[in-house]
Amino acid sequence: MGNCFINHGFTFFMLGVWMAINIFLFVWFYFFYDLGDQFFYTRHLLGSALAWARAPAAVLNFNCLLILLPVCRNLLSLIRGSFVCCSRTMRKQLDKNLSFHKLVAYMIALMTAVHVIAHLLNVEWYNNSRLGVYDKLSTALSNLEDTDNTTYLNPIRKIDVHPQQIPTFLVFTTIAGLTGVIITLALILIITSSMEVIRRSYFEVFWYTHHLFIIFFAGLVFHGAGRIVRSQQTTDPPHNFTFCKDRSDDWGRIPQCPVPQFAGGFPQTWMWVIGPMILYICERLLRFIRYLQTVRYRKIVMRPSKVLELQLEKNGFKMEVGQYVFLNCPAISQLEWHPFTMTSAPEEDFFSVHIRSAGDWTNKLIEIMQQLPEGTPGPKMGVDGPFGTASEDVFDYEVSMLVGAGIGVTPFASILKSIWYKFKDSDPKLRTKKIYFYWLCRETHAFEWFADLLQVLEKEMEERGMGDFLTYKLYLTGWDQSHATHVMVNFDKDTDVVTGLKQKTNYGRPNWDKEFTQIRNENPTSVVGTFLCGPVVLGKVLAEKCNKYSLNFPGKTIFYFNKENF
Template sequence: MRLIPLLKDSYYFFKRRFFLILWISLVTYIFYNTYMFYFNGRQFYYIRRILGLGLCISRGTASVINLCCALVLLPLCKKLNQVLYRILSKLWPNLFFFWLERAKSFHMTVAVTLVMFALVHSVSHFVNLWNFSRSYDERMKEINFAKYKNESPFFLLLSQPGLTGVSMLIIILLMGMTSMRVVRRNIYNAFWYTHQLYMLFIALLIVHPLSGVLKEEILDDVESSPITSHEEGWSNSSSIDTHKFISIRSKTWTWMAFPLGCFLIDLVWRISSRNRARVHILEVTHMPGRTLSLTLSCPHSQFMCRMGQYILLQCLDISLLEWHPFTVVKVPTSNSRNFVVWVRVKGDWTEHLERLLLENGANRLSFLVDGAFSSPMEGAAADEVALCVAAGVGITPFVSLLHHMLLKPRTKLPGRIHLLWIVRTEEEITWLADLANDTILQLRDANRPDRLHIEFYVTGTKGNDIKAFKGKEECSATHMVVINEKGKITHALSNNEKSMTDDEKASLLTPNRRRHACTDDEKRNNLNHMKYYEIAKEYPLLGCRLKRGRPHWDRVFGYWVHLYPHKRLNLYCCGTKKLVKSLKNKCKYITSNTKTKITIVHERFS
């Protein structure tokens, strides 16, 4: 009986890690195949005699690096992915959205592999430089990289392949270290600017192997045929004078031609389109939670944007290089040729933008727009039942769905939406309050009230604020009264006892001295003057949908399973990494233990 759960766990583990296992297998095969080719190749006998296994390791890792450099560019081709969306969204939408969802993780997996093999490749070449100097071949001087025996490896490192290799290693290490989550969160500019070195890295990658340091022997058809002789037999099979060598041909171009061509086409396309896509700020709204709502003009009449898509914005007054992604919360229509984005002020770029808006005003600022680009969240607009979970500013991909329902309450798709929004304070709900309230009323008038099921979860309660305020008031208390076991009254001085004079300490024992810095009436007045926003007073329809605390996911998923038995559902989540991980575990549990299958489609915060 215990074997069945174990087999289930193993099945779901391999199913979840299938693509990672497939990637590791592909990388291992390419490395092993190249390694054995140089290990057994007769044409590499003389160069292998000098370098040893360093030749095989360096060439095997070079093949993996070429593969990674080719594949790491594909997720960055945003315009071409947009074209694929228009083609595949009707033919096979699930495949395309799966690629969009996995594009970021695929890029990171390839990048981590690239950094690891770049380190091994560099170490193997450092060893090769030492072997070139130590194992100088007096008989076959043509294949030597050193000019004489025991030449300093440092001078060999100053050559063209050495300098380009070290430069590439420095660039890839900088890109790898600044890609760490801690660095991205705290020093995003370091991550951004180091990643602008990728074009220099690609140029160095192409130039690096052109020096022809490694050489192979030219063999005729008889000599190149498979034989079983030992290497010593190979070396004595012909005269030294008949040996001819050529540089090992670089295969980097064969790996990079197609992806680099796609990337350059995409880059030129984006540059040419975004340079004429200048927009102006029509309206700025400061929302609670230090969030800005920017209403922008459309860059041109051909600008198209779908629900859930995002754009890249560049403010020339802040930076000429930085482009930042923002989800379009209100897409342009035929009646209203403008769109809206929400900007959460968090980081130096958004703080600079907020300061410029306050100092110079919105009329003096202009933006360049790149996009719109496809997102995994687009699938919610095409599902009959869409389960949507958002945290904080992660609500932005789903706002356009509410706008669509408000304007077209009787459309077939999206069918029914279950939207859960987790916020810290009730004031943040005002971002969506007017739109959600109007949408609910519009759906009721259209006799489609069951089309939208929305719930708000407020994790921070006003009770905590009251306790905090009381704590600040009561911290001014100088002592508290305590009754001991004998019934006598004693007192305990506060932490400020050391800073009090003897007269002040004595005055604490007098009955006429108040024990608190302010009277009870003053406290009551202070608490009454404190304002706490309650969404239910202004929006009764939303107040009944508000809950305190975090969602009880067992109940939420149980409700969905009861409501949609034997269904295949998609859960769209935009929030923190912890939230996504929790929902992934719940979806896995529901899928393995019930007849309802739930697939999570997520878009994490950066």
């Protein structure tokens, strides 16, 4: 029986800790405001909505502290490098940074909704108290004179003193109200533009809208400065609410009941977010410095299936297998950066990326490159990176299972090239003993630009008597009747009609149960690293199979699942 804790145990633990902190903060601050004596009079005006507004605010502070950290990719690469020799499990968690970023965003959205609804109720109840709709005490608290403009309780002031302070005026002119509206609108735009359908089809809309986080955090820092939630202050003599709450007519007239004094709490949100904001500013400065560094073109090649290969050079650039870079082309956009996995090997003196036509930015880049006159250098290119990914750990396993879908083969191109160089140089540090490689494509042309590398590897392994080191299987998932007929006619040839390789192309999709069973039988006591660069749906299938076919006791095969995330 498979054991999901092999692949997800530490993830469950980390999520449990995160959720426990969220629950603790919510409960702690809920009861702090719901039971605290200093908020007795405030609760009398607002009821439980006070606690329902403040508890989510505490959770928001914690999650706004976290939300920027998973996208500080240079920081994550630094941390990932520090764990390279000691903790595979921790590195796997760092590879899930974007999933955690989304999870924190969902929590921020939920807590914002609760916080906003509670404060809308608070504004309504403040206004009703000012109008005398409720009891005598509520009216007295709302009518407190305030010569210094600091000791009032109800922010919606007395009509005869401040006739303009209706609820709408409070929401759109006070610091707390105006920043709250700005923050909420920014958050709604950020979240809605992050939906999968928008991000996949209109990446530029997602990219630009996502940068409203700058406005979001600016508003967040100043939001608490309005000090809209007020608590009772200590006076001399003290105002005992237990004795004085039913004697509002005597406030200030008898020594036992001086006029109660109120003040807003010290703003705390900025203390939660200032650290991550500084880290993120440093992150962006580093990206800008890298943008200014010169990038030279070594070769520009148009591959089949509208795939552009760029071979680039940059001073001091060092990479590992499976890593990725962000590219910026000012001729298209000064601001947009897009991630691409490198297809070159660390042993080469250049780095390369393969870019598939998949949106406005990539289409424009390919169009620019196709229109370049012969011998003309390409447009200015900014490069940020390299950054570590799950595929970087492929050589940490004795057995590796690589699964690529379409252009998702790119990290494995880097890996297989590096293997070729390691064999060529007889690298004694190569720990990997066996590699299974699966590539799924919709059309035959997609195989063409990668088949030559597989042919070289195939020949190299045979010459060294290591034909069993690399087992690769190519799957064509889409074909027509004419293609099927052509394959049948040439079926008896030694090489595949599609790729020219000795390994024949398979048609349809892999039977993963059969593949995992075969790998487990061939490697009965091994730890197998399963790596995917492809769609989420395929990732769910492979993760399930890794759990199903792992036997979590000594001397049995264990599959560790790793997925590329951008």
